[in-house]
Amino acid sequence: MPMEGISGMEVDRKACLVEQSPACTLDYASEGSESSAGDCSELTLEVRSAEMMTSGAMREGTAKRPCHAAQLGLLGSPRSSRQRRWPAGGSSKAWWLGPTALAGECFHRDFTFVEGGEGLLGRGTFGSVHRCTQNGEGKGDDFAVKVVKLNRYEDRQAVGRERRALEKMKGASCAVQLHWVYAEQHAAFLVFELLENGSTLEDVLNRQKGRRLDCAAARKLCRALLQAVAEVHDNGICLLDIKPANIWISAGESPEQPSRVCLLDFGMAHEFVPGKAVRLAAKSALAGTPAYMAPEVIQANLSHCTHSRFSAFNGKKADAWSVGVTLFQTWFGHLPFQPPFKALDLIGEMSLLHSEWAAAAKEGQSIPTAMVGVSAGESKFWNQVLACDPAERLTASELLQHPFLNEGS
């Protein structure tokens, strides 16, 4: 059987014939959003792999297997990333990556980690991010690689989600560009464009006096951030982990005039169909950052702890809340809902703070914590941004049009 896009090495029959796990696939497919597109592609993978496993070509060992990104002709110049294609096919070894995933074993052959202080770019919950240099063809080009240890099933899910979402965002400047994924036995290597000349919004705020931007700067930055989030939503993806540490600001002339606002970390991202709720498997709903989680996501977490397997909510509205918390922080220099320091039950504490706030809002009070001196118009704006009821909350694209954020522009 001719295998599209695969060339270079003799087939490794063992690797190609690794058994699929129907149970895992079911779990994986049901874990995603209600997106029929996403689910269909999962099914396609299964059918294709089953064909591969039974095809004469594979059994005879005449087909080739994807092993090495360079051999697949993927490692062109980083500047030609728009033309670069994901390899067709996919290895059954890394079914969790999705239908077009490359399951290479050769990251260390293709790249070298940059040693020393400038080598470590950041650390997150899922892994560490390092600067690396490409070997061979494209030698000397620098990239950022996220190394994710694959200890748990959820780690594979997160890598698969990130890859699928970022494939959809290819070429969009509002999302960090993912070039290649290498899946090894105990770790995945996600090779991204290297973001330089800038920093995360968290670092920008930490450097500012009072950890906030002045009004004009905050308005401009907020609009750029909302534009980025709205674009991701227009592509049918919700992020579910928006926070200052996941927003990259490329340095422009000043923080308020960034040349690019780019979203990082699509490990929680889910595809959605407009008008339909996003469904999260109970376990994946537990990820994310409580201080930025929408009340309905907090409730989904709580209900998971008690009884229900799936949680459903509107992903765009959930993101809009996280954006709202981020805007609030940029504006006022602190979080709107701050759980007690080192609280043992963060989710429970957040739920309490949200219900207090919902009750206060019903009484006609304005947004909590240090809103003294804000105008009625501004207070109304924050109440719409941080409305506990998703139906009353504005989405990113609606916020973008809001007169409060466009004052003086």
Ligand SMILES: Nc1ncnc2c1ncn2[C@@H]1O[C@H](COP(=O)(O)OP(=O)(O)OP(=O)(O)O)[C@@H](O)[C@H]1O
């Ligand atoms: N492409 C990149 N170029 C430069 N630095 C990066 C890049 N990607 C990530 N970083 C740095 O690494 C940090 C961690 O990255 P990222 O948020 O993707 O990891 P994570 O493990 O998914 O984190 P989280 O705890 O948010 O889940 C970022 O805050 C940023 O400082």
